Amino acid sequence: MEFLLIDPPHRIWEFLRAWVPSPGCLQLAAYLEEKGHELEFIDCTILDRPWHDLEDAIKRIRPKVAGLSVSCTYFIYDIMNAARLIKDISPKTIIIVGGAHPSLIPEETLRECPEIDFICVGEGEITTHEFLEAVKRKEEDFSHILGLAYINHKGEFIYTGDRPLIEDLDTLPMPAYHLYNMEHPYIGLPSEGKRSFLVNFARGCGFDCSFCSESAFWHKRWRGRSPQKIADELELLKEKYNRRIFYVGDNIFNYTRERGIGFIEEMKKRNTGQKLWVQSRAGFVIRDEDLMDGFREAGVYQFMIGIEHHRQNTLDLFNKKESVDTNTKAMQILKKHGLMVMATLMIGHWDETEKDRQALLKYVRPYVDHFGLNVITPFPGTRFYEEMKRLGRIKVKDWSRYDLIEAVMPTAEEPDVHKVTEAHISMMRKYYWHPRELWKTIFSKNPILRHHHRHFLGIAFTAFKHEVLGTPLWKQKNYQTFEEFLKERGRPLKKWSSPT
Ligand code: B12
Numbered sequence: 001m002e003f004l005l006i007d008p009p010h011r012i013w014e015f016l017r018a019w020v021p022s023p024g025c026l027q028l029a030a031y032l033e034e035k036g037h038e039l040e041f042i043d044c045t046i047l048d049r050p051w052h053d054l055e056d057a058i059k060r061i062r063p064k065v066a067g068l069s070v071s072c073t074y075f076i077y078d079i080m081n082a083a084r085l086i087k088d089i090s091p092k093t094i095i096i097v098g099g100a101h102p103s104l105i106p107e108e109t110l111r112e113c114p115e116i117d118f119i120c121v122g123e124g125e126i127t128t129h130e131f132l133e134a135v136k137r138k139e140e141d142f143s144h145i146l147g148l149a150y151i152n153h154k155g156e157f158i159y160t161g162d163r164p165l166i167e168d169l170d171t172l173p174m175p176a177y178h179l180y181n182m183e184h185p186y187i188g189l190p191s192e193g194k195r196s197f198l199v200n201f202a203r204g205c206g207f208d209c210s211f212c213s214e215s216a217f218w219h220k221r222w223r224g225r226s227p228q229k230i231a232d233e234l235e236l237l238k239e240k241y242n243r244r245i246f247y248v249g250d251n252i253f254n255y256t257r258e259r260g261i262g263f264i265e266e267m268k269k270r271n272t273g274q275k276l277w278v279q280s281r282a283g284f285v286i287r288d289e290d291l292m293d294g295f296r297e298a299g300v301y302q303f304m305i306g307i308e309h310h311r312q313n314t315l316d317l318f319n320k321k322e323s324v325d326t327n328t329k330a331m332q333i334l335k336k337h338g339l340m341v342m343a344t345l346m347i348g349h350w351d352e353t354e355k356d357r358q359a360l361l362k363y364v365r366p367y368v369d370h371f372g373l374n375v376i377t378p379f380p381g382t383r384f385y386e387e388m389k390r391l392g393r394i395k396v397k398d399w400s401r402y403d404l405i406e407a408v409m410p411t412a413e414e415p416d417v418h419k420v421t422e423a424h425i426s427m428m429r430k431y432y433w434h435p436r437e438l439w440k441t442i443f444s445k446n447p448i449l450r451h452h453h454r455h456f457l458g459i460a461f462t463a464f465k466h467e468v469l470g471t472p473l474w475k476q477k478n479y480q481t482f483e484e485f486l487k488e489r490g491r492p493l494k495k496w497s498s499p500t
Helices: 023-034 050-061 073-089 100-104 106-112 125-136 213-217 227-241 257-270 282-287 289-297 312-317 324-336 354-364 383-390 417-432 435-443 447-469 482-489
Strands: 003-007 039-043 065-069 094-098 118-120 148-151 157-159 196-199 202-204 222-224 245-248 275-280 300-308 340-347 370-375
Touching (some): 003 050, 023 039, 023 065, 073 094, 073 100, 094 100, 100 213, 106 157, 275 282, 282 289
Parallel strands (some): 065 094, 300 340
Antiparallel strands (some): 118 148
């Protein structure tokens, strides 16, 4: 086998209790398949015995090249462990890793995990195609392939240079859903119902918020698929996989007005009855107020907006380029047009007080249907990370805790980071246990909202029972840590030393 694309075993997040295939992997696999490469894609998170099954797959396939994908910083150790396991079983297999985290700190990643041979920095399709072609030709020098990072035989870090981005995303084929087990019971988003799914129709964002790894990774550029291609994909997902409710991962769905107008026309024409939740930003909601009824009629039921904070100085500090007034106005517009509002918000700022947190809660409560509260996290590769590192505020280096829920930095008033994590839990409870929200759980006329709130109430109730009665939390039945796997395997990994 020429290429085995692997999404390594991950721990599913308690809030989600479900999983979705990586849109990046599905797109990459489809492109490489179209280019004639022989490949397989395995997503270990939905395998019965993830690490054991990965080991068996490597033994069976012995791929020439294994590609490991990592969408979040939080998952990076899974990728490193998978690389160690692969080299242990099949030392000749070349390992290439892709995704935002290793792309943004390639040298650190390569030095921390010498089993990784190459990092595909940035967009994956063309770089991986050229790389596989070079491997096929048995080339040993890869320095002519843009977008690659590696350590050469002298121990020097090499980056071959930026790969130009694909200008027209419509030239890419349909994601390779046919290579995936779309009916696995974990697949979906339980808060949105059984037949839900995650899709991605755009890359990047034209803005430059200092905390965002997305704008860093995609060089502050936005590119999107056309409304026709979006509708084709949604139609396929309905016809072939019976998927009806979607979270659209695009950072800004209505980045251009033309795309919004085209989408509304196309969806009305096709009349698939599918429902979508999209992301945008306040300024674009205001710009497109006249399109909001059209969006609703075309199936959009919720807009997620990065409101972030109720204080203008915090918005300015992050270069958000929105004002508190535009944020408020956008939420009012969405409500007026019968659309649900999901606000993403951040606490854990250095100068924050308990009073600020209560003020934030008070500010958004009248508008939001979904309280998307996060803890500010310095993702590597961002300006915010560099700044926090310089100020010595990052107290947790363990990337597996960078999940936007656990705090990794203290505030001036709370030197213990756990206090910030606790504040997050307490605010979530305060929002969802409020009589108004509990009322919606049973009596809201909006079935999606009812379902959604019930899901979150269920999670809160499980956590409450766990704390009071000691009953177990939700369990990902197939999950096993790498250490548990190694113990069960009974054979430690050989110490890897690069053949050079
Ligand atoms: C899909 C997604 C998920 C999926 C992940 C599915 C999976 N199998 O990995 C789900 C819903 C499970 C998820 C969960 C989480 N996510 Co998430 N998620 C996204 C989302 C919406 C889309 C990513 C995407 O599809 N991008 C588009 C594709 C085309 O890009 P790509 O993946 O980078 O792939 C390209 C290249 O990287 C490269 N490439 C990728 N893989 C490989 C492999 C090889 C071998 C090669 C050569 C190249 C290559 O080629 C691809 C095509 O060009 C982003 C937000 C966004 N809009 O981007 C957040 C995002 C990635 N998630 C984020 C986070 C933090 C999380 C969570 C950890 C926490 C949270 N609060 O949400 C959870 C934890 C999950 C858990 N433990 O269960 C952050 C990550 C920040 C960071 N730097 O770490 C993001 C950026 C959102 C944000 N708030 O900023 N997430």
